[in-house]
Amino acid sequence: MKNYQVVLLKGDGIGPEIVREAVKVLDKTAQKFRFGVTYTDALLGGAAIDQTGVPLPKETVELCNQADAVLLGAVGGPKWETLPGNLRPEAGLLGIRSAMGLFANLRPAKIFAPLRASSPLRGDIIGEDLDILVVRELTGGIYFGERGRREVNGQPAAYDTEQYTVPEIERIARVGFDSARKRGKKLCSVDKANVLEASRLWRETVIRISAEYPDVELSHMYVDNCAMQLVRNPKQFDVIVTNNIFGDILSDEASMISGSIGMLASASLGSGKNGLFEPIHGSAPDIAGQGIANPLATILSVSMLLRYSLEEPQAADAIEAAVAKVLDEGYRTPDIFTEGGKKVDTAQMGDLVAACI
Numbered sequence: 236m237k238n239y240q241v242v243l244l245k246g247d248g249i250g251p252e253i254v255r256e257a258v259k260v261l262d263k264t265a266q267k268f269r270f271g272v273t274y275t276d277a278l279l280g281g282a283a284i285d286q287t288g289v290p291l292p293k294e295t296v297e298l299c300n301q302a303d304a305v306l307l308g309a310v311g312g313p314k315w316e317t318l319p320g321n322l323r324p325e326a327g328l329l330g331i332r333s334a335m336g337l338f339a340n341l342r343p344a345k346i347f348a349p350l351r352a353s354s355p356l357r358g359d360i361i362g363e364d365l366d367i368l369v370v371r372e373l374t375g376g377i378y379f380g381e382r383g384r385r386e387v388n389g390q391p392a393a394y395d396t397e398q399y400t401v402p403e404i405e406r407i408a409r410v411g412f413d414s415a416r417k418r419g420k421k422l423c424s425v426d427k428a429n430v431l432e433a434s435r436l437w438r439e440t441v442i443r444i445s446a447e448y449p450d451v452e453l454s455h456m457y458v459d460n461c462a463m464q465l466v467r468n469p470k471q472f473d474v475i476v477t478n479n480i481f482g483d484i485l486s487d488e489a490s491m492i493s494g495s496i497g498m499l500a501s502a503s504l505g506s507g508k509n510g511l512f513e514p515i516h517g518s519a520p521d522i523a524g525q526g527i528a529n530p531l532a533t534i535l536s537v538s539m540l541l542r543y544s545l546e547e548p549q550a551a552d553a554i555e556a557a558v559a560k561v562l563d564e565g566y567r568t569p570d571i572f573t574e575g576g577k578k579v580d581t582a583q584m585g586d587l588v589a590a591c592i
């Protein structure tokens with residue numbers, strides 16, 4: 236029997252609550268599909284700061300790099316907001332993405348049919364089976380460029396730098412094209428090439444790489460227009476490829492197509508099989524500890540973990556089908572609740588999905 240090593244980074248706020256439910260579902264899936272999973276807990280974010288003084292202990296990096304896959308809840312919260320930038324929980328998250336070389340972040344914004352009423356977008360706008368994939372560059376751009384404080388004209392000032400190298404753009408462009416090739420064969424590259432030099436290099440490079448993919452239809456869009464088009468007519472998109480910060484913002488926007496940010500999973504991948512899987516939402520301090528967070532984004536992240544890192548596609552499909560069934564039966568956490576639904580809490584939702592595997 237195969238046995239996989241999975242590191243759990245539960246993190247802060249609702250992190251431990253949602254990871255608990257995801258583990259429940261993974262255990263049930265492992266049983267059904269006859270493989271073993273050994274879990275190792277490691278510290279990241281605020282939890283790591285409280286216990287070790289730093290958001291990303293060396294031991295966490297070592298454990299994650301040795302694992303078959305990593306599952307993350309979320310990090311951050313008001314308790315650590317006044318720390319200097321490099322010691323905040325979020326710096327730990329950026330650090331682990333970088334240390335594992337995870338340059339490609341896949342964020343699928345899909346609508347489960349029974350949740351159409353939970354989306355703030357009109358039914359005719361989302362259609363029957365809206366399915367957009369945001370491919371976000373994850374280890375470059377303004378998140379990792381030079382930043383600091385300095386004086387400008389005798390006044391205190393601060394700066395952050397958006398920078399991309401050609402190889403960084405080439406590799407994420409290929410992830411975008413390869414993803415589009417396996418889906419609807421349409422790739423929209425989103426940038427701000429009318430203003431930013433880094434975006435002009437981005438666009439040039441994406442166009443050059445497109446010669447390798449004559450079967451994929453490439454378009455370009457400015458990010459401000461894209462933000463508007465996602466609400467006006469999301470059906471026009473298949474795969475969106477974009478830089479780190481635009482991908483962060485556009486994926487939260489796209490998540491509402493699916494009814495709630497609590498539904499959106501993600502996979503962060505590099506050149507090897509090992510990846511980091513996490514919901515796109517944060518630690519939700521406003522609802523932490525109440526047991527009402529939606530665990531489905533984390534459960535669906537386990538499905539991506541099975542598909543991309545453990546290469547257990549049937550197990551991955553089983554989780555998606557179980558989520559669809561539970562939603563079909565009307566079960567809803569408060570964030571996706573609509574009239575006539577059956578309201579459940581975090582643990583009940585986890586139990587229901589596990590029972591459907």
Ligand code: NAD
Nearest residue numbers: 309310311312497515516517518519520521522528529570
């Ligand atoms: P957030 O995503 O944590 O919360 C935004 C809103 O969505 C809140 O009202 C929250 O209650 C709701 N929400 C989020 N996840 C939910 C879920 N699973 N079920 C139901 N409702 C959910 O974003 P924020 O409030 O801007 O940030 C809070 C903290 O999280 C900050 O410290 C931020 O830096 C951090 N953060 C971490 C990650 C991560 O770890 N990957 C991602 C985003 C934000």
Ligand code: IPM
Nearest residue numbers: 311325328329483515516517
């Ligand atoms: C995300 C988060 C992170 C990001 C923060 C917490 C560093 O918003 O995963 O989307 O901006 O990448």
Ligand code: MN
Nearest residue numbers: 483484487515
């Ligand atoms: Mn984000």
